Amino acid sequence: MAGGWSKDGAVQDQIDDSVNEAVERARGRLPKGESAKFCDECGAAIPEARREALAGVRFCVACQSEMDDTEQKNELFNRRGSKDSQLR
Numbered sequence: 001m002a003g004g005w006s007k008d009g010a011v012q013d014q015i016d017d018s019v020n021e022a023v024e025r026a027r028g029r030l031p032k033g034e035s036a037k038f039c040d041e042c043g044a045a046i047p048e049a050r051r052e053a054l055a056g057v058r059f060c061v062a063c064q065s066e067m068d069d070t071e072q073k074n075e076l077f078n079r080r081g082s083k084d085s086q087l088r
Contacts, residue, residue: 031056039063 035051038044041063051057059067 031058041067 015050031054032086033056035046036053037046037051039046039060040058040064042060044062046057047058047067
């Protein structure tokens, strides 16, 4: 059911776009190529098991965890707004 100037399925289209953008961001962050032997951030040795498990890994576990935490905090902002805010 559409309301006002929105077309039928507009909310679902917005949800689909949000999911597709998140998937593309995640795919873009996947490491590619040969794994580094030393962390690009702190210079610590990257264990052989990590290099074998993740092709193209560039960071040690500690640095990667810190980057993931920072990135997650930045992703909490909803650029598109919530359904409730759009209906007002």
